[in-house]
Every structure is written in structure tokens, then in C-alpha cells.
Amino acid sequence: MNLGAVNLLAIRAIYLFEMSRMWRTLLQSIVSPVISTSLYFVVFGAALGSRMKAVDGVSYGAFIVPGLIMLSLLTQSIANASFGIYFPKFTGTIYEILSAPVTAGEIVLGYVGAAASKSLLLGLIILATARMFVHFGIAHPGVMVLFLVLTSATFSLFGFIIGIWADSFEKLNLTPLLIVTPLTFLGGSFYSINMLPPFWRTVTLFNPVVYLVSGFRWSFFGASDVSIRASLGMTLAFMVLCLAVVRWIFATGYRLKP
Amino acid sequence: MTTHPAAVSVRNVTKTYASGFTALQPVDLDIRSGEIFALLGPNGAGKTTLIGIICGIVNATTGVVLADGHDVVTDFRKARSKIGLVPQELTTDAFETVLATVTFSRGLFGKRADPAYVEKVLRDLSLWDRRNSRIMTLSGGMKRRVMIAKALSHEPRILFLDEPTAGVDVELRRDMWQMVRGLRASGVTIFLTTHYIEEAEEMADRIGVINGGRLLLVEDKAALMRKLGTSHLVVTVRQPLAEIPAALAKFDLALAAGGTELVYSYDAHADDNGLAALLHALNGSGLAVANLRTHDSSLEEIFVNLVHKSP
Numbered sequence: 259m260n261l262g263a264v265n266l267l268a269i270r271a272i273y274l275f276e277m278s279r280m281w282r283t284l285l286q287s288i289v290s291p292v293i294s295t296s297l298y299f300v301v302f303g304a305a306l307g308s309r310m311k312a313v314d315g316v317s318y319g320a321f322i323v324p325g326l327i328m329l330s331l332l333t334q335s336i337a338n339a340s341f342g343i344y345f346p347k348f349t350g351t352i353y354e355i356l357s358a359p360v361t362a363g364e365i366v367l368g369y370v371g372a373a374a375s376k377s378l379l380l381g382l383i384i385l386a387t388a389r390m391f392v393h394f395g396i397a398h399p400g401v402m403v404l405f406l407v408l409t410s411a412t413f414s415l416f417g418f419i420i421g422i423w424a425d426s427f428e429k430l431n432l433t434p435l436l437i438v439t440p441l442t443f444l445g446g447s448f449y450s451i452n453m454l455p456p457f458w459r460t461v462t463l464f465n466p467v468v469y470l471v472s473g474f475r476w477s478f479f480g481a482s483d484v485s486i487r488a489s490l491g492m493t494l495a496f497m498v499l500c501l502a503v504v505r506w507i508f509a510t511g512y513r514l515k516p
Numbered sequence: 517m518t519t520h521p522a523a524v525s526v527r528n529v530t531k532t533y534a535s536g537f538t539a540l541q542p543v544d545l546d547i548r549s550g551e552i553f554a555l556l557g558p559n560g561a562g563k564t565t566l567i568g569i570i571c572g573i574v575n576a577t578t579g580v581v582l583a584d585g586h587d588v589v590t591d592f593r594k595a596r597s598k599i600g601l602v603p604q605e606l607t608t609d610a611f612e613t614v615l616a617t618v619t620f621s622r623g624l625f626g627k628r629a630d631p632a633y634v635e636k637v638l639r640d641l642s643l644w645d646r647r648n649s650r651i652m653t654l655s656g657g658m659k660r661r662v663m664i665a666k667a668l669s670h671e672p673r674i675l676f677l678d679e680p681t682a683g684v685d686v687e688l689r690r691d692m693w694q695m696v697r698g699l700r701a702s703g704v705t706i707f708l709t710t711h712y713i714e715e716a717e718e719m720a721d722r723i724g725v726i727n728g729g730r731l732l733l734v735e736d737k738a739a740l741m742r743k744l745g746t747s748h749l750v751v752t753v754r755q756p757l758a759e760i761p762a763a764l765a766k767f768d769l770a771l772a773a774g775g776t777e778l779v780y781s782y783d784a785h786a787d788d789n790g791l792a793a794l795l796h797a798l799n800g801s802g803l804a805v806a807n808l809r810t811h812d813s814s815l816e817e818i819f820v821n822l823v824h825k826s827p
């Protein structure tokens with residue numbers, strides 16, 4: 259083995275393998291989310307935005323930037339990570355991972371690390387794209403990057419779990435569509451939850467995406483629907499939950515080993 | 517046996533799948549270091565399940581497996597770093613190139629890049645010219661070579677070949693046998709499964725026979741042949757015989773081929789197998805002998821016998 263207790267070469271091998279998959283599918287991985295996000299900006303930001311009043315003193319076009327980035331980040335993290343582990347399960351090449359001298363942690367670092375890297379890169383590209391459509395400043399760049407990293411990592415973990423759980427392409431594709439898209443749209447991406455009637459505002463607080471979008475928006479504009487502490491706390495809590503599930507999966511071999 | 521420390525040691529291993537089906541009854545088995553061990557059994561016998569348990573792909577229901585002295589569950593990193601696996605099914609990363617996928621395997625097993633070694637493996641398997649081809653463009657036989665190259669990429673000390681020659685053309689089968697012998701010569705322990713008797717007979721030092729999840733026997737190949745093997749002397753005569761001639765009546769002969777063959781079955785390894793007496797009697801019988809030939813009973817016969825006797 260190498261460098262003591264960690265099989266760094268294995269992490270690197272898995273990570274590079276997954277990243278090379280991205281270069282091969284560059285068009286899907288990067289170009290299509292960028293185009294769809296641009297369309298959002300054209301429709302919501304430029305066309306509708308000029309007729310909408312500013313939210314919390316921020317122009318509507320700028321207001322939706324953090325939400326749109328989060329939408330892409332969540333969708334892509336889950337899609338990348340779930341596909342990354344589902345595919346070897348589907349083709350059978352997972353035998354090699356299972357029979358290799360690698361720990362669960364190393365496998366997760368390789369797969370989830372690669373998926374998170376892709377989303378992170380994508381998030382930055384979308385940020386740059388958005389900047390071409392609307393003008394905005396970033397009040398807390400450090401916190402913004404922290405949220406990008408945390409969100410990419412957490413939802414890549416979540417995607418990894420889905421990829422292991424899914425035993426058909428339908429489940430793989432429908433889960434993000436049925437869970438993530440509604441949660442994101444209802445998560446304050448395109449509005450402030452303070453615009454909602456009190457009852458719905460309370461219901462919304464059970465949606466984890468609200469905390470992500472809100473915290474991320476705070477890093478841009480210094481104002482948010484829920485406190486930044488609550489946002490960070492919820493994100494971390496979800497990450498810990500995902501880690502616990504992954505740990506259980508590898509301890510029991512759930513859907514990995516008969 | 518004490519001169520050979522066990523490369524793999526299987527103790528009381530059973531497997532009952534989630535479906536409730538018991539694929540392995542308690543199995544105890546030692547694979548000696550440096551040997552070629554062939555596990556022989558019909559489809560569904562439990563061969564792949566046993567390999568899966570040893571290699572970490574299947575969870576055992578009970579029992580312990582040590583590879584090179586390391587528990588494959590609690591000390592899996594040490595155990596698995598010694599093991600190379602070529603599974604039964606052809607499963608490859610279609611979009612990767614040969615060189616990339618083999619390099620990946622080496623890294624996965626925590627081995628530092630060694631282009632010269634990887635080149636040697638690819639050359640030995642006649643893959644070097646195709647190293648930059650995507651795997652999906654290769655033939656089935658070539659894909660199997662790629663899987664072998666992946667398993668060898670990290671210099672395993674114990675190599676598992678699950679039905680390596682099933683559906684493989686003659687050329688690859690011959691290459692594979694040669695490769696296996698070469699590996700054994702370099703000290704690698706080989707565990708292969710097969711349902712081709714000739715393969716076990718040709719390759720193995722020791723043979724295990726499994727059926728219905730039960731390991732029926734484990735023997736040195738030679739001893740197995742000796743123990744269960746029977747030789748046959750076939751005497752071809754010029755004129756068909758209606759019955760066994762009286763001069764040969766005291767031998768337990770059988771008539772075959774429409775009376776033109778006399779068959780004598782004997783144990784070639786027994787001290788007194790009656791062969792000399794028979795030949796003497798044959799000489800004195802006045803029969804016009806056209807031909808004499810002997811053949812040993814194949815592992816096939818032994819195997820069919822065993823499997824039919826097992827519950």
C-alpha cells in the first residue's frame with residue numbers, strides 16, 4: 259500500500275476515471291445546463307424581470323441568480339453522482355471496485371469527489387454566464403464558495419445513494435425529477451418565501467432546499483429568508499445524514515453485494 | 517501438506533441468498549500456495565458464489581475465509597491486495613481504451629504506475645497493438661484478454677479465473693493455458709472453475725468437485741485418477757465373436773462393437789491387475805488379433821459417477 263493507511267492511488271484512479279467520463283460527455287455535462295440556465299435568465303431575468311419589482315431591494319434578475327445556480331448544482335450533483343455509481347452496477351464492472359483493497363471512504367471520495375468537482379465547476383461557469391445577463395455583486399465570496407462546495411458535496415453524496423438504491427433507469431431518472439425539481443422550485447429559487455402566506459411559509463421551512471437557496475443568496479446580497487446559521491446548520495445536518503446512510507450501505511452491502 | 521502454507525483457506529462457509537436459496541452448504545477448503553486448483557462442477561453448483569465470497573463480491577452467510585493468512589472481511593485490504601479476479605461474465609468499460617482500463621485497475625489496487633510492467637502484461641496477452649482501441653471495438657475473445665490483463669495489472673499472488681475458457685476460441689484457450697502455466701511457474705496460485713473436464717485434467721494440480729453447493733471431494737489430480745480411474749484394454753479381433761471364448765472365460769471381459777472387440781477393465785496401478793495373465797491367455801487362445809489399444813477413464817467418467825452418486 260502507499261502513504262500509510264489510505265489508498266490514495268485508488269482514490270485518484272476512481273476520481274480520474276470519473277472525470278474522464280465528463281470530458282467524453284462534455285456536451286451533456288456542461289453545455290446543456292449552461293444553455294438551459296441562460297434561457298432562464300432570458301425569460302425570467304431579462305423579459306419578466308424588467309416588469310417585476312425588486313425583491314428586498316435587489317433587482318429580480320439578480321435575485322434569481324443564486325436560486326438558478328443552486329437548481330443546476332443540485333440537479334447536476336445528483337445526476338452525475340447517481341449515474342457514476344449506477345452505471346458500473348448496471349454493466350457489472352462494479353465487481354472490480356468491490357474486490358479491490360479500497361475502503362468505503364476511498365470509494366466515496368473518488369466517486370463523490372469527482373461528481374462534486376464537476377458540479378462545482380459547473381456552478382462557477384453558470385455564475386459567469388449569469389454575470390453576462392445581469393449585474394450583481396457578491397457580498398461574501400468566501401461564504402459563497404463554502405456553499406458551492408458544501409452543496410456540491412452533499413448532493414453528490416445524496417446522488418450516490420440514489421445511484422446505489424436505483425435498480426432501473428426509471429428510478430435513476432425519475433427520482434431527481436419527482437423530488438429535486440419540485441423542492442427546488444418550491445424552495446424560493448424564484449421568489450422570497452416572505453412573499454408566501456404564513457401557512458405556506460411554515461410548510462416551506464420543512465424543505466431543505468429553502469435553507470440552501472437562502473444561505474447562498476445571503477452570500478450574494480447579505481440578506482436572506484432564514485438565518486445564515488440555520489442555512490449552514492441544515493446543510494451540514496443533511497450531509498451528515500447522507501454520510502450515515504452511505505456508511506450503512508457499505509457496512510451491509512445493501513444493493514451492492516448479494 | 518504442511519510444506520505448503522494455504523494461499524486461501526475456507527472454513528465452514530455457507531451462503532443462503534436473500535431469495536432463501538442455499539447456494540453453498542458448509543464448505544471447507546484449503547488452496548495450497550503455488551498450485552493450480554480447479555473447481556469442477558456443473559452450472560449452478562455454487563462455483564461463482566464461492567469465488568464471490570472469497571473476493572468480496574458476495575457476503576457469506578456463515579464462515580471465515582483467509583487469503584494469504586488475512587481474513588477477507590476484517591482484514592480485507594491486505595487480503596484483496598493479493599488477489600486478482602477474472603469473473604465469469606464479460607463486463608468491461610466499453611468506452612475506455614485498453615491501456616486506460618488496465619492502468620485504472622493497477623491504481624485501484626494501490627500500485628504505483630509501472631508502464632513497463634503494464635506493457636509486458638498487454639504484450640503477453642497480445643493486446644499491445646490494440647492498447648489505444650476502445651474496448652467496445654474489440655471481439656469477445658479480446659475483451660476476455662482485457663479482463664485478464666486488468667486482473668494481472670496489480671501483480672496478484674492469487675489469481676481467480678471463473679470459467680476462463682467458456683465460449684472461448686481454441687487459440688485463446690491455448691494461450692490461456694500457457695499463460696496460467698507461466699504464472700504458476702512464477703509462483704502465482706491459481707484457482708480456476710470450469711465445467712470442462714479436459715481443462716481440469718489438463719491444467720490442475722488438484723481438483724475439487726462441487727455439486728449442489730456441496731464440495732464432494734478434493735484430491736490431487738493424479739491421486740484422483742488413480743483412485744477412481746480405470747484403464748481399459750481393447751482387443752480387436754478379425755472375426756466377430758458370438759461369445760467370450762472359453763479360454764478367456766476366467767477374465768471379466770465384455771464384448772463390444774458387434775463382437776469384434778473384447779474389452780478388459782483393470783486398475784493400472786494395482787500390483788496384480790491381471791494384464792499379464794490375460795495377454796498370455798490371449799496368445800494361447802488362437803484368436804486372430806487385429807489390434808490392441810488401451811485407454812484410461814477420463815475425469816469425465818469419474819465426474820459423472822460422483823455427481824450421480826451425490827444426493
Ligand SMILES: Nc1ncnc2c1ncn2[C@@H]1O[C@H](COP(=O)(O)OP(=O)(O)O)[C@@H](O)[C@H]1O
Pocket residue numbers: 516533534535537538539557558559560561562563564565566
Ligand atoms: N444473487 C442471487 N440470488 C439468488 N440465487 C442466486 C444468486 N446468485 C446465484 N444464485 C443461485 O445460486 C446457485 C449457484 O450459482 P453460481 O454460484 O453462480 O453457480 P456456478 O457458478 O457453479 O454455475 C444457482 O442456483 C444460482 O441460481
Ligand SMILES: [Mg+2]
Pocket residue numbers: 563564565604678679
Ligand atoms: Mg459460475
